[in-house]
Amino acid sequence: MYKAFFSMKHTPFTNSIPVDSLYMSDAVNESLGRLCYAAENQLFAVVTAEVGCGKTTLIRRLSKSLDPEEYLVLYLSDSQLTPRWFYNGLLQQLGAEGKFYRGDAKLSLHRQLEYMREVKHKKVLTIVDEAHLLKRETLEEIRFMLNYQMDSQNPMALILAGQNELWDKLNLQVYAAVRQRIDLKCNLPFLDRSQTEGYIKAHLVYADGQQDIFTDKAIDEIYKYSSGAFRAVNKVCMHSLLSAAQRNKKLIDEHLIHLVIESELP
The missing domain is CATH 1.10.8.60 (Helicase, Ruva Protein; domain 3)
Known part of the structure; x- marks a missing residue:
C-alpha cells in the first residue's frame, strides 16, 4: 500500500533489488575489486562481516561483475556441508554425476575443473557462504583440494564468506595450515x-x-x-x-x- x-x-x-541498483559502500567497492582479482588469478579469499553488513550484496555484485563467457560461478551454502557433499554439490552444478566415495568425488571434480579450464577456457569461482558454520574436517578438505598438483596452480578460485567468527575460528592454531593458504582477506564494517x-x-x-x-x-x-x-x-x-x-x-x-x-x- x-x-x-x-x-x-x-x-x-x-533483498530483491536488481544488482545494478544496490548501494555500494566504499568497503563493498574495495572488497569487490579484491575479489575480482582473486577470481582472475584463481586465489583463495575470505570475506567476513557482521550479520546484515553487506556480505550478500557483495556476493551478488561479484557474480554479476564477472563475464559469463570467461567465468563459471558456483555457490554453496549449507551449515552441515561435509567434504563429500562439498565435492558433490560442485559436481552437480557442473552438470556431472555425484560420487558416493569422497576420493572418487574429489577426483571427478578435479577432472571437471581441468575440462572447464583447458577445453571450455573458463575460470571457475566457488563461493561457500555461511562458512563460519563449517566444521574442521570440511575446512581441512578444502585446503587439501587447493594443494592439487603440488601447489603449481589452484584448480579454481575459492571464496569463503561468513560472519566475523569465521576469522576468529581460522585464527586458532588448529587451522594454521588452512590460514596459510589464504591469499586475500576482506572485512565489511557497519x-x-x-x-x-x-x-x-x-x-x-x-x-x-x-x-x-x-x-x-x-x-x-x-x-x-x-x-x-x-x-x-x-x-x-x-x-x-x-x-x-x-x-x-x-x-x-x-x-x-x-x-x-x-x-x-x-
Whole structure:
C-alpha cells in the first residue's frame, strides 16, 4: 500500500533489488575489486562481516561483475556441508554425476575443473557462504583440494564468506595450515551515518517515486537503531513507510521512527 501512497514503481527496501541498483559502500567497492582479482588469478579469499553488513550484496555484485563467457560461478551454502557433499554439490552444478566415495568425488571434480579450464577456457569461482558454520574436517578438505598438483596452480578460485567468527575460528592454531593458504582477506564494517543516508537515498531512487521522505533527524534515529547494518536499515525503513502511509503522512520524522521502533520492531 505504501508504494501507491509514495508514488513508487518499485519496492525500495527488500533483498530483491536488481544488482545494478544496490548501494555500494566504499568497503563493498574495495572488497569487490579484491575479489575480482582473486577470481582472475584463481586465489583463495575470505570475506567476513557482521550479520546484515553487506556480505550478500557483495556476493551478488561479484557474480554479476564477472563475464559469463570467461567465468563459471558456483555457490554453496549449507551449515552441515561435509567434504563429500562439498565435492558433490560442485559436481552437480557442473552438470556431472555425484560420487558416493569422497576420493572418487574429489577426483571427478578435479577432472571437471581441468575440462572447464583447458577445453571450455573458463575460470571457475566457488563461493561457500555461511562458512563460519563449517566444521574442521570440511575446512581441512578444502585446503587439501587447493594443494592439487603440488601447489603449481589452484584448480579454481575459492571464496569463503561468513560472519566475523569465521576469522576468529581460522585464527586458532588448529587451522594454521588452512590460514596459510589464504591469499586475500576482506572485512565489511557497519555503515557510518553518512553512508546510511546514502543507502536510504539510493534505494528511494530505485523505487522511482517520492524522494524526500525521511527527515535528517529521522535518518539519525534510523542510524542509531540499525548501527549501520544494511538489514536493520531495511527493516526500520520498510516499517516506517508502511506506518506513514497508514497515517497519511508524506514526511517521516524522528517521532514516527521512535514509534515504529518501540511498537513494531524487536
